[in-house]
Amino acid sequence: MNVMQEMQENLKQAIKQAVLDAKLASEDEIPAIILEQPKDKAHGDYATNVAMQLARVAKKAPRQIADEIVASLDHSKASIKSVDIAGPGFINFFMNNQYLTNLIPTILEQQEAYGSSNTGNGEKIQVEFVSANPTGDLHLGHARGASVGDSLCNILQKAGFVVSREYYINDAGNQINNLALSVEARYNQALGKDFQMPEDGYHGADIIGIGKKLAEEHGEELLNKSQTEQHAFFREYGLKYELDKLAEDLKQFRVTFDNWFSETSLYEEERIVPAIELLREKGYIYEKDGATWFRTTDFDDDKDRVLVKQDGSYTYLSPDIAYHKNKLDRGFDKLINIWGADHHGYIPRMRAAIQALGYDADTLEVEIIQMVNLFENGEKVKMSKRTGKAVTLRELMEEVGIDAIRYFFVMRSADSHLDFDMDLARSQSNDNPVYYVQYAHARICTMLKQAKEKNIDYADYDASLLQSEKAEDLLKKLGEFTQVVADAAVNRMPHRIPQYIFDLASSLHSFYNAEKVINEDNLEETKARLALMEAVRITLANGLQLIGVQAPESM
RNA sequence: GUCCCAGUAGCUCAGCUGGAUAGAGCAACAGACUUCUAAUCUGUAGGUCGGGCGUUCGAAUCGCUCCUGGGACGCCA
Structure with missing residues (x-):
């Protein structure tokens, strides 16, 4: 405390x-x-x-x-x-605000640790996020999910939860066949052949790239292989290429995972049949119309769901049940899934599965990330995966910069639709809130640097000299940080952090304009103010760290 | 038709486990740089919190209902 x-x-x-x-x-x-x-x-x-x-x-x-x-x-x-x-x-x-001055030694001592608490009491939470299919580039929606998910993880950790970040790789379903077929088509096209894209093919530029690369590396030699061999080759090659690219893009976006979980491994390790059989033992499974059904209506779903289709293959739900059983078997107290809004209808059946497996419904929390609309030049930019015209995360990182993207995606509550204004995010002007906060940090760094050049050592500061209203505002704001982080963690509201650091930056700027920090005619007061500045700097940096935004020393 | 999200200042959004005069940024207007970075600050103006009914000492917040926008309702993933 x-x-x-x-x-x-x-x-x-x-x-x-x-x-x-x-x-x-x-x-x-x-x-x-x-x-x-x-x-x-x-x-x-x-x-x-x-x-x-x-x-x-x-x-x-x-x-x-x-x-x-x-x-x-x-x-x-x-x-x-x-x-x-x-x-x-x-x-x-x-x-009696005397107690406030005790904050400064606390913050200066704790450094990066300031803001942490034991609110989570070591509860083990697994957060699964992004989990985009390895069939194309990450787009805006994924970027929002990545920003929110990663920030939430940081916040949970700071508040004393034990967090594991996981990415579920959908590398087993029909979409991977389509990927292989798409790669095949692009490869043939790159060789100058007239080759139609498959019906449900992936039209992204990345796949065209794979085709070209294959044509350069192998010429026409791949065509000598049998159909089956070709298909397997395109499948493996495409999958590896896409996964490497996803991981690389995310890493550049400052998002890394503790575990990449392969859907295929559920088949290889034969986890799906036992999961279904377990549900059958508990009486939630029945056969009808040649298919195997899971009676999710026992748990608040509006209709029962098929697990094994008439043709003997699984629906998407089957491996997903096995996957979530596996998560629970790994001993997590809580599972948080971060999903796009287009998957919200899937929640009841997944919670049904969790309950059928014998856990409380709220062992699984699903955080829904609402849609992102992209605006450029005041116009809505159409996004379509089908035509491959969607703006990719990679393009966005190049054009806008990582700091602005991450800040923009986390500053709004996740369950609100978000209009992403390209021009605003791109603008290096005072319209852009991310610079406002970073500028506050850089400003402090400049002051601290100048103090150092003037050989002012503030180690023996007397915090009780900070009596002005502006200084007191700053101190109160600083004191809220730990609670803000804890609230953001418990309520799963990462957007509280940008709000908080924006307020803190505002108090800093206001203080800066009202009171001169370095005043060589009054060294004692200068020292106290420098200590205050360092405390603000640490808190700003810690807040920015939570949302994956850099804290520059100069701008 | 059923379900989910949203509707708050001109724009983008906070606030929603009920509390005092509903907040912030941008845009608008008026000011502040011989001063540690003006990417800043100070001030002014801007609102029937989508509409209605209800719950109570009190509602942007809770309930019901209607309207508008977006999304979901597959033996797709």
Whole structure:
């Protein structure tokens, strides 16, 4: 627990005690004390609505209850400076902000670790994200999933969860046959032959590239192989090429995985039949119309689902059940899947599987990432996988830059549709929020560098000299960081982080414009301010790290 | 037809486990660089929180209903 949380906890305890002392309610009638930070500073540092909540229990008017609570309150215990009663019955607390200065030594000592907590208590969470089919380039939707997924993982780790990042490779289904056929077609075309693309072929530029590469490396020699050999070759070659490219693009995007899980391995290790048989033993399987069905309607799905088709092959759900069983067998407490919005209809049957396997439905959480619309020159850019015209992550990284992409995708809540404005993301101007935050970091670096050049060592700073309103705003903001990270983790809301660091950067810029940090006529104050600046720098850098954005030392 | 997401300032969005006068960025307007980076700051203006009904001390937030936009409803993956 850091100084902020400790102080809030003390305050809550003091309020609770006051309620008891005033005999307004019994121990178990008291609701959880909620402290909020009022938007208006005139309403104090913290406020509680407990008097209103108790109105019914105590059968008194909220304001009268508030009066009685305040009268019983032990001011000395919780760094309370003064108390007000306002509005319909809010109790506003003005804190003795001396405690805030304790934050600076804490932050300077913890460095990269500042913001971490044990909120997750070591809970083991597996996060599966991106998992794009290895049949083409990553596009905007995947980029959003990658940004959100990776950031969420970072945040969870910082909040004390144990995280494993996983990518599920769909390398077994029909789409891989189509990939092989597409590669074959592009290879033949590259040799100048008239060769039609298959019906459900992949039209991306990457596959044309594979065809060309094969034509250069092998000439026409591949055509001498048998049909089966050719198909197997194109399949393996295409798959490897696509996977290497996916991993490379993601790595460049600063996203790496602990595990790449192959769907084919489920077949090779014969995990699918046992998974289905397990469900059969539990009575959730039946045969109808020559197919094998999973009775998902036992668990809130609107219709039952086929596992084995009439022709004996599996539907997509079968390996997926085996896969999730495997995940659970690996001992994770919680599974988080990050899916595109077009898969949301798939959630009920997957949760049914989790429950049929004997786990709580909420062992599996699915975070849905809503659609991304791309705008350029004020117009919506059409995206189509079929024609291969989609804007790829790679193109985007080259044109816009990784920092801006990652910031843009994480700054909005994932369940909102997102309009990605190419021109704004590309612009190196003050319209672009990512630069605003980075600039704050760079500004601090410049100040610290200049202090060093002037041989000002602030190791013996006295933080109690930071008494101005702007400095106090900054300190309060700094103190919130740990809680913000914990909330973002628990509620799976990575977008809280960009919001927070934007606010922190704003407080920094405001402070910077109001007060000169380096003032050689007042060394003591300078030292205190330099220490404050370093604390802000560390916090900004830690926040940026969580969302995979760089913290430049100069701009 | 059923289900999911969204509808908040001119634009893009926060706020949604119910709380005080609904916030931010951009755009608009007025100011601030002999000063540690003006990629900044200070201020002004801008709203029937899609509509209606309900729940209660109190609703952008919860419930019902309707409207609008997007998506999903395969023995595809």
